[in-house]
Amino acid sequence: MKAVFLALQEFHHFLAGHSVVVMSENTIIVAYIKKQGGTFSQHLSHLTVDILRWAEVHSVSISARFILGKWNVLSDNLSRTSQIMGSEWYLDYLVANKVLNLCGSLTVDLFATALNFWLPFCSPIPDPKALWQDAFQQ
Structure with a gap:
């Protein structure tokens, strides 16, 4: 979840006024974003709320989608320009x-x-x- 937040903050100039789909193989992250928090981890819940507040301030609409790990080849290859x-x-x-x-x-x-x-x-x-x-x- 911290990586999601850091990425959003890093690219905030490009994201303002846009929709962002967070695609992750981590079902907990997807669930917390979709449900705007959760009860499993207080730390993750607080971080999710921080992300959603940040998104509201920067006019960014956030949604989440699960992507099966074996199909998530892009995340492994993005650093190989x-x-x-x-x-x-x-x-x-x-x-x-x-x-x-x-x-x-x-x-x-x-x-x-x-x-x-x-x-x-x-x-x-x-x-x-x-x-x-x-x-x-x-």
Whole structure:
């Protein structure tokens, strides 16, 4: 929970007036954010209240979503800049051309990054070149 709070504080200039989805494999953190506190840990409950007060002051709407650990590959790869993530896939140029010839033109790639896009794209991580972030929320 402390990491969530520190991250929010660090990026507060970008977050003001926006919604933030905290995605975590820690069910306790997700539950405390969703329920705006809890009874299991007084310390976590107080920290959650601090986060929610901070969010209100900075006009940030916070929600939480559980993400299964084996699907949380992004958190492990975000620190490795300029490297293709283990979750990234791309079509071979010849295969992509065959698919385009069969299907017609495509307008957007919902699962790409700045390292592997061919079309305007939706990125799983923050990227100024992307049309959107998180295709599943679109």
